Amino acid sequence: MIMKYELVNDTLIISDVKRFDLAKCCSCGQAFRWVSDPNGMDWYGVVRSRPVKVSQEGDRVLIHPCKAFDEQLFIDYFDLERDYESIEALIRSDPRLSVCLPGASGIRVFNQEPFEALISFIISANNNIKRISGIIDRLCRFCGDQLQLEDRILYSFPTPDRIAALTDEELKNIGVGYRAPYIRASAKRIQEGYELETIRSMSLTEARKEILTFMGVGPKVADCILLFSLGHTDAFPVDVWIGRAMKELFFDSEPPTKAELNRVVESIGKYSGIVQQYIFHHARMVNLGKK
DNA sequence: ACCCAGGGTGACG
DNA sequence: CGTCACCATGGG
Numbered sequence A: 001m002i003m004k005y006e007l008v009n010d011t012l013i014i015s016d017v018k019r020f021d022l023a024k025c026c027s028c029g030q031a032f033r034w035v036s037d038p039n040g041m042d043w044y045g046v047v048r049s050r051p052v053k054v055s056q057e058g059d060r061v062l063i064h065p066c067k068a069f070d071e072q073l074f075i076d077y078f079d080l081e082r083d084y085e086s087i088e089a090l091i092r093s094d095p096r097l098s099v100c101l102p103g104a105s106g107i108r109v110f111n112q113e114p115f116e117a118l119i120s121f122i123i124s125a126n127n128n129i130k131r132i133s134g135i136i137d138r139l140c141r142f143c144g145d146q147l148q149l150e151d152r153i154l155y156s157f158p159t160p161d162r163i164a165a166l167t168d169e170e171l172k173n174i175g176v177g178y179r180a181p182y183i184r185a186s187a188k189r190i191q192e193g194y195e196l197e198t199i200r201s202m203s204l205t206e207a208r209k210e211i212l213t214f215m216g217v218g219p220k221v222a223d224c225i226l227l228f229s230l231g232h233t234d235a236f237p238v239d240v241w242i243g244r245a246m247k248e249l250f251f252d253s254e255p256p257t258k259a260e261l262n263r264v265v266e267s268i269g270k271y272s273g274i275v276q277q278y279i280f281h282h283a284r285m286v287n288l289g290k291k
Numbered sequence B: 001a002c003c004c005a006g007g008g009t010g011a012c013g
Numbered sequence C: 001c002g003t004c005a006c007c008a009t010g011g012g
Helices: A022-027 A071-077 A084-093 A114-124 A129-143 A160-164 A168-174 A177-191 A204-211 A219-229 A240-250 A258-268 A272-285
Strands: A004-008 A011-015 A043-047 A050-057 A060-064 A146-149 A152-155
Touching: A004 A071, A011 A071, A022 A043, A022 A050, A043 A071, A043 A152, A050 A146, A084 A272, A114 A129, A114 A177, A114 A219, A129 A160, A129 A168, A160 A177, A168 A177, A204 A219, A219 A272, A240 A258, A240 A272, A258 A272
Parallel strands: none
Antiparallel strands: A004 A011, A011 A060, A043 A050, A050 A060, A146 A152
């Protein structure tokens, strides 16, 4: 059953949404800017410069405010048109993956803005999720635009020219550390006209080669950008968590070679990147491989 | 004090 | 091609 939606009093109400856990998706480390109110029911964030409050009641998702003709924009962001029942069925059918369910059930891969993903995941390198979130929050407060939502003030993700213009001292105060030159150089390249969207229609191999030309983007960050913002559902980011998880789940706790790991990833298929997010969530929840 | 975190760069073989 | 020291920062 595909979802349905209607717009009522500036609230987008999406019904019959299966396999979607809003809180899990907002806090699993794929996006760094969603914050919940104290009771954890309402999630506040910014989607393409629109400040929104999102909540979930059973199989309904409520997004407020939403103006006419913005419906598809939010449906796309939260990936609500994709059939996650079949993706979870795929996971369940493989005993090595099925251990990730039910803990990770309801995970969806959001479709973030490419420039925000580019900068966010450059910041993510050799860093932890809590600190990444703090850095990005300070960045948005410092040079994003204020956006009012009810009694709250949210911030847009800064434009490329704003970030490109930041001084070393400003970036240091924001706390980006040694990543400052990577951030500024990448922002400058976008500001000068580079179109990240052209990467969306490329093959995975071509897309990787292209995004890797950005300073501060290596293989792992490249796959994060491709998966989380450019529609490459088969991009499979391998960080320390995924490395440990794949070793445990697929290789009997013996470290695989890159070729061996690649073979497993390709066997998962064209949604391997989405499956990766289930594995990532599972690994973090059970503290896999750590004491 | 040491180790770790959604790793990448540059130098050197 | 592969390896490896180094890189800011804050929390455990």
